[in-house]
Amino acid sequence: MNQFGVLLKKEWRENFRNYKLFWIPVVFILFGIIEPLTNYFLPQILDSVGNLPEGAVIDIPPPEPEQILAAVMGQYQLVGLLVLVLAYMGAIAGERKNGTATLLYVRPLSFTAYFLSKWILASVVGLLSVWLGLITAYYYTMLLFERIDFTKFLQFAGTYSLWILLVVTFVLLLSAAMPNAGMAAAASLLLIIIFQLADGLFGAYWTVSPLKIPGYAVSWLLDSPGNKEFWGTMGISVFLILAMLGSGIWMSKYNASKTKV
Template identity: 40%
Template structure:
C-alpha cells in the first residue's frame, strides 16, 4: 500500500507540474456557468445582436431550473468528455514512449500498482473538476432561476460522474494498449460515441447500459425520483471499470515484458 500511495502522490504531483489541477477545473467551471448565464440573458443577447425587424418583440419561454441543469450537464457529455480523453490518452502511452515507465518498473514496482495509481490520480482530478464545475451550474441556476434540492444535485452528480469514470477508464485502457497517444484518444472517442448511440437507439433493450446513467441523472433532476434501472446500470458500470482496469494491467504487462 505504501508503494501504491507513493505512485499516487507522484501522479498528483506530476499533474500539478503540468498545471492540470488548474486549467482542468477552470475549464469545467467555465462550462458550468455558461448554460445558466446564456439561458438567462439570451433575450438581451439577441436584442443586442440586432437584425430583427423594427418593432419585433422577443418572447422566449423561461426554462425551468431542471431544464437548465440538464442542458448544463450536456456540456460535460460533449466538451467535458473531450477534455477527459485529451488529458488521459497519453497518461501511460506517453511514459512508455519516453521510457519513463520502463525506468519506474525496473524498481520493485508492480504493473498493477503503476496502472491503478495513474487511474486513481486521473479519477481524483476528474471528479474534483466535474464537482466544482457542476456545482457552479447548480449555484448560478439557483440564483437566476430556482433552486434544485441539493440532494438531487448530489445524486445526479454521482450518476454522471460514474459514467465519466467509465469514459476515463476506456481511455486508460487504450493508453496502455498503444504507444501512440493520438490513436488511444481516437479509439476512446469512437467507443464512447458508439456506446452512447447504441444505448440511446436501443434504450428499451439496453436499460442497464452504463451510458444510460446520463438519462437517469436527468430523471433525478426532473424530480421523477431515481429510476429503478439506475442501480443495475451503476453496478454494470462498476464491473466494466474493474474489467477494463484488469485488462489494462494485463496488456501493459505483456507489452512491457515483450520489449
C-alpha cells in the same frame, strides 16, 4: 503499499506540474457558468444580433432550472469528455513511447500499484472538475432562475460521477493497450461516440446499460429512475470498472517490453 505511495506522489507531482489540477477544473467551471448566464441573457443577445424590426419584442419563457443543469451535463458529454480523453490519453502509452517509463520498468515494479496510482489521480481530477462545474451551475441557476432541491442535485451529480469514473477507466485502459497516445485518444473518442450513437438509435430495446447513466442522472432532477433499471445499471457499471481496472493492469504489464529505450 510504500511503492504505491511513491507512485501516487509521482502522479500528483506530474498532474501539478502540467497544470491538469488547474486547467481541467477551470474548463468544467466555465461551462457551469456559461450555460445559466447564456439562458438568462438570451433575449438580450438575440435582440442585439437578431436585426429585428423596430418595436418587435422577444418574449422567451425562462427555462426550467432542471433543463439548465441537464444542458450543462450535455456540454460535459461533448467538451468535458474530450478534455478528459486528451488529458489522460498518454498517461501510460505516452510514457512508453517517449521512454520515460524505462526509469520505472528497470526496477521491481508492481503494475497494480502503477496502474491504480494513475487511475486514482485521473479519477480525482475528473470527479473534482465535474463537481466544481455542477456546483457552480447549481449556484448560478439558483441565483438567476429558481432553486432546485439539493437532494435531487446530489443524486444527479452522484449518478453522473459514476459515468465519469467509467470514462476515465476506459481511457486509461486504452492508454495501456495502445502503442501511443494518439491511437489511445482516437480509439477512446471513436468508441465512446459509437457506443452513445448505438444507445441513441437502439437504446429503447434495453433499460439496463452503463450508457444509460447520463439519462438516469437527469431523471433524478425530474422525478426518479426506476429502481430495478437504475440499480441494475449501477451494478453493471461498477463491475465494468473493476473489469477494466484488471485488464488495464494486465495490459500495462504485457506491453512493458514495448517501451522505447
